Amino acid sequence: MNFGVDTGFYPLGSCTMKYNPKINEEIVSQFDGIHPLQPEETVKGVRAVYDFMDKALAEITGMKHFTFLPCAGAHGELTGLMLMREYHMSRGDLARTKVIVPDSAHGTNPASAAVCGLDIVVVKSRPDGLVDVEDLKPLLGPDIAGIMMTNPNTLGLFERDIKEIAALVHECGGLLYYDGANMNPLLGVVRPGDMGFDIMHLNLHKTFSTPHGGGGPGSGPVGVAERIVPFLDIPRTSGFHGNFGIILRACAYILTLGRENVKMAGPLATLSANYIKESLKDCYKLPIPTVCKHEFVFDGIAVDNGVSTLDVAKRLLDYGFHAPTIYFPLLFHQAIMIEPTETESLETIDGFIEVMRTIAREAAEDPELLHGAPHNTPIGRPDETAAARQPILKYAEQ
Numbered sequence: 001m002n003f004g005v006d007t008g009f010y011p012l013g014s015c016t017m018k019y020n021p022k023i024n025e026e027i028v029s030q031f032d033g034i035h036p037l038q039p040e041e042t043v044k045g046v047r048a049v050y051d052f053m054d055k056a057l058a059e060i061t062g063m064k065h066f067t068f069l070p071c072a073g074a075h076g077e078l079t080g081l082m083l084m085r086e087y088h089m090s091r092g093d094l095a096r097t098k099v100i101v102p103d104s105a106h107g108t109n110p111a112s113a114a115v116c117g118l119d120i121v122v123v124k125s126r127p128d129g130l131v132d133v134e135d136l137k138p139l140l141g142p143d144i145a146g147i148m149m150t151n152p153n154t155l156g157l158f159e160r161d162i163k164e165i166a167a168l169v170h171e172c173g174g175l176l177y178y179d180g181a182n183m184n185p186l187l188g189v190v191r192p193g194d195m196g197f198d199i200m201h202l203n204l205h206k207t208f209s210t211p212h213g214g215g216g217p218g219s220g221p222v223g224v225a226e227r228i229v230p231f232l233d234i235p236r237t238s239g240f241h242g243n244f245g246i247i248l249r250a251c252a253y254i255l256t257l258g259r260e261n262v263k264m265a266g267p268l269a270t271l272s273a274n275y276i277k278e279s280l281k282d283c284y285k286l287p288i289p290t291v292c293k294h295e296f297v298f299d300g301i302a303v304d305n306g307v308s309t310l311d312v313a314k315r316l317l318d319y320g321f322h323a324p325t326i327y328f329p330l331l332f333h334q335a336i337m338i339e340p341t342e343t344e345s346l347e348t349i350d351g352f353i354e355v356m357r358t359i360a361r362e363a364a365e366d367p368e369l370l371h372g373a374p375h376n377t378p379i380g381r382p383d384e385t386a387a388a389r390q391p392i393l394k395y396a397e398q
């Protein structure tokens with residue numbers, strides 16, 4: 001009964017549930033016999049993969065070096081913020097205890113800052129969804145350690161003022177942290193280092209080919225600009241050989257596509273997202289109607305007759321589609337966040353658009369049908385709290 005990204009459309013925004021080539025799984029399976037305590041001279045190939053990936057990711061992002069210590073994006077954020085703090089402390093700049101986070105940020109950004117012992121200052125977005133530079137200016141001062149941003153941001157919009165923002169933050173003595181979870185549309189097109197970011201993480205399990213449904217092992221390598229390199233004097237992998245399988249998948253992905261084809265991912269993902277957005281904007285509310293990158297957000301169904309985003313998501317299951325991310329980001333009450341990725345065919349995307357249009361029509365004609373959805377799945381609407389708190393993960397023996 002499982003639903004997989006190989007067999008169906010999986011448009012979860014902010015997660016990049018992209019197709020992960022099977023060949024990468026096969027390559028990784030060749031290396032699953034490595035023992036954590038094997039003598040170093042017998043695993044020189046592992047070291048070579050890490051060295052190659054350090055260079056490849058540095059080139060892709062415009063950073064100087066990477067550590068592969070962090071095992072997730074959030075772990076990377078914490079590591080990166082600790083580096084930021086070290087940098088300021090090494091200069092005797094002890095008053096820098098605040099981190100600026102946009103109101104559109106992913107929840108892990110303020111959470112990581114808090115775990116790092118930093119205070120959070122929120123910068124507002126403008127009505128067009130981009131960071132409000134005028135709101136940012138008065139926040140900057142000698143107490144600011146830095147700013148955390150993702151670009152394109154959580155609404156899928158490219159922060160066009162990033163150069164000005166970088167100049168302002170640097171001028172006040174702060175650093176820029178790049179949340180690389182949204183790197184997909186920028187691969188080979190734009191580099192965070194060139195935008196002015198000093199520290200960043202990548203989610204190899206989002207952008208570089210590790211399947212992450214089910215929450216399995218991840219990798220959130222942290223890259224730094226030249227002046228932060230001295231503080232990268234920390235282990236370059238997590239315990240033993242680190243999450244080597246994930247590094248190897250990313251390595252296979254980069255080498256398979258090569259310099260030229262890596263550049264295809266971003267434009268294709270961007271094209272898919274804009275095509276869906278434009279095809280559906282007459283039946284779903286589009287709060288920000290500009291060109292998006294790899295994902296975009298609707299604010300619920302256009303007709304106002306009590307049909308919620310949850311109803312739409314549940315009805316999609318009846319038609320065999322995995323629901324998009326819903327009720328995130330928090331900026332809109334009925335958010336539906338759609339990320340089609342670069343690998344879906346026009347046929348699949350057109351099929352999704354048709355079903356979304358059908359659901360909008362059903363919502364107008366027969367709202368009850370949607371309130372009761374899904375009708376065709378083995379279970380209907382479970383108690384979601386109980387399902388999360390007391391999951392039943394095996395068949396009962398009876």
Ligand SMILES: *Cc1c(COP(=O)(O)O)cnc(C)c1O
Nearest residue numbers: 014072073074106108179181203
């Ligand atoms: C997924 C995501 C994160 C967190 O990454 P994890 O690997 O899940 O810890 C951070 N920021 C953004 C924008 C994300 O989409």
